Amino acid sequence: MKRISKTAHSNLYTYGFVIIAYAVLMLITATGGISSSLKGQLVPICAYVVMAVSLNLTVGVLGELSLGHAGFMSVGAFTGVVACISLEALIPLAPLRMAISMVIGALCAGMAGALIGIPVLRLRGDYLAIVTLAFGEIIKNIINCLYVGTDSRGLHISFLTNSDALNLGEDGRVIIDGPMGISGITKISTFTTGIILILVTLFIVLNLVNSRSGRAIMALRDNRIAAESVGIPVTKYKMMAFVISAALAGAAGTLYAMNYSTIIATKFNFNTSILILVFVVLGGLGNVLGSIIAAAVLTVIPELLREFDDYRMLVYAIVLILVMIATNNAVFKSMLRRVLGKIRPSITKDVKEGP
Amino acid sequence: MLKVDNINVYYGAIHAIKGVSLEVNEGEIVTLIGANGAGKSTVLKTISGLLRSKTGEIIFLDENICSLASHKIVERGLAQVPEGRRVFLQMTVQENLEMGAYTRRGNIKGTMEKVYAQFPRLLERRKQVAGTLSGGEQQMLVMGRALMSHPKLLMLDEPSMGLAPILVEQIFAIIQTLNKEGTSILLVEQNAQMALSIADRAYVLETGSIAVSGTGRELIESDNIRKAYLGG
Known part of the structure; x- marks a missing residue:
């Protein structure tokens, strides 16, 4: 029983961290103590935090390396925005429309996750990583060739043609214009929406990890053959983790897209997938709070370094390397642990530490 | 309680198990011995549903478990202790x-x-x-x-592997106790001497098929077996 209360304690710590960060940032924003460029980063930070936490479910908890996470973000972004624009007349209330769009984005990304999961989850290790990478690119290319429009008769979809092939009526509006993506989005993402999505994500992920299913997923990661021998249905739980991870990424995609007036498919490319993976690895595999902090800090740093202009990516790289060295150094870690005392906000206790 | 009838298992083109049949009755300790690569572990994996047989059937408690998923087989009361202390x-x-x-x-x-x-x-x-x-x-x-x-039947895959002799003895004593308390045992072993000494019946597997079978005592006293597996 002691163990359970300990995990509950560290979960509260994670929720608390997010809420306090929200309160502090709101306060600073209200008093005008935040630069406009940083203010513009608040929603993307939230989206990246959700991406990192959801990818942590696949990489840290399930133990499978996925390199196509941006693909699911893309599916969520485009389906969410299409839903949002289509529902504009029907639901004038922006927050409600936003919420519904995120749910639709999550559902579509979850479905994409299931479809991709069927072939991909038969593979393991490097092979799985390569195939997810390919699927991420495939999603990007599909959306690049996709044309979607809406008029009084409903949605029109066309593939590999051009926007004229949509046969829209007089009142029609092209939503996705192939490689041009979506333009003219009404920005209805807010920092508050982002924080709510983070909290929902944390609620889903932390509860899953501490549930019977979560135990089964971690058992799979630890030793697949042993897991099979105690009667854990391997495919079911792999799929569960993968689909939930994809769905959360989809919601994050919607949040992200609704923060910009224009969104194109190539934004969600391999680099984005790697960026999110860097958040997860740097934050610690299986460590949710670590993912949150890494995503936030690593999104802010390039912005802060903007004044160094040409050198900023260089400095960014050096910072990354230093953090890697610091977090993988046993002496440094034990010192850090002494400083932090007993607070160990990892979701899975004794997750692999060090290299 | 467990009846394996004429199973054939392939690894790609390799015919690993050729028409193996064996039986475990309620309350028995049955052992499957044989040299490296004879197919002992393959037989166990097929019974527990990790590998599929192309022919024949596997009956456990009057039910054909051949096509059941491995987690369903565990639910039926057939547990496996996989090789290598996982x-x-x-x-x-x-x-x-x-x-x-x-x-x-x-x-x-x-x-x-x-x-x-x-x-x-x-x-x-x-x-x-x-x-x-x-x-x-x-x-x-x-x-x-x-x-x-x-489990009603416990299948052990090489429990003695890599253990000191004193620990092997302990493990085997525990297997016997478990058996006395009502669990039937199917034991796959390299350590033929130990396995035969506690087994009610035994099967000797040679390159994918059953070469000899009999009671543990019969096999331990047989000259051929002694020469081939017990070191003189």
């Missing part, structure tokens, strides 16, 4: 045992106590992370974990 390294001893009861609903406390009574060593170490246990302790842990599912 514990969940990052979980504690207690959590490993809890995972063993994965297919069961309801209270597992009684079973847990029984397992701890059987393996007092595990009780001492119950909060320790399984990766830090010694080889012998890990073997006890995987056996205890399999017992948590309340």
Whole structure:
């Protein structure tokens, strides 16, 4: 029983961290103590935090390396925005429309996750990583060739043609214009929406990890053959983790897209997938709070370094390397642990530490 | 209680198991011995549903389990202790045992106590992370974990592998105790001497088919077996 209360304690710590960060940032924003460029980063930070936490479910908890996470973000972004624009007349209330769009984005990304999961989850290790990478690119290319429009008769979809092939009526509006993506989005993402999505994500992920299913997923990661021998249905739980991870990424995609007036498919490319993976690895595999902090800090740093202009990516790289060295150094870690005392906000206790 | 009838298993083009049939009756210890690569583990994996046979059938408690998924087979009461001490390294001893009861609903406390009574060593170490246990302790842990599912038949794959002789003796004593308490045992072993000494019946597997079968005593006294497997 002691163990359970300990995990509950560290979960509260994670929720608390997010809420306090929200309160502090709101306060600073209200008093005008935040630069406009940083203010513009608040929603993307939230989206990246959700991406990192959801990818942590696949990489840290399930133990499978996925390199196509941006693909699911893309599916969520485009389906969410299409839903949002289509529902504009029907639901004038922006927050409600936003919420519904995120749910639709999550559902579509979850479905994409299931479809991709069927072939991909038969593979393991490097092979799985390569195939997810390919699927991420495939999603990007599909959306690049996709044309979607809406008029009084409903949605029109066309593939590999051009926007004229949509046969829209007089009142029609092209939503996705192939490689041009979506333009003219009404920005209805807010920092508050982002924080709510983070909290929902944390609620889903932390509860899953501490549930019977979560135990089964971690058992799979630890030793697949042993897991099979105690009667854990391997495919079911792999799929569960993968689909939930994809769905959360989809919601994050919607949040992200609704923060910009224009969104194109190539934004969600391999680099984005790697960026999110860097958040997860740097934050610690299986460590949710670590993912949150890494995503936030690593999104802010390039912005802060903007004044160094040409050198900023260089400095960014050096910072990354230093953090890697610091977090993988046993002496440094034990010192850090002494400083932090007993607070160990990892979701899975004794997750692999060090290299 | 378990009847394996004419199974054929292939690894790609390689015909690994050629028409093997064997039987385990209620309350028996049956052992399957043979040299490296004879196909002993393959037979076990096929029974527990990790590999599929192209022909024949596997009947467990009057039900054909040939096409069942491996987790369904565990639910039926047929547990396997896989080869090579596969514990969940990052979980504690207690959590490993809890995972063993994965297919069961309801209270597992009684079973847990029984397992701890059987393996007092595990009780001492119950909060320790399984990766830090010694080889012998890990073997006890995987056996205890399999017992948590309340199996009617326990299949052990090379429980003596890589253990000191004194530990091997301990493990075999435990197998006998389990058997006396009502669990039937199917034991795959390289250590033919030990296996035959506790087995009611035995099968000798040679390059994918059963070469000899008989009671443990018969085989231990047979000259051919002695020469081939018991070292003179």
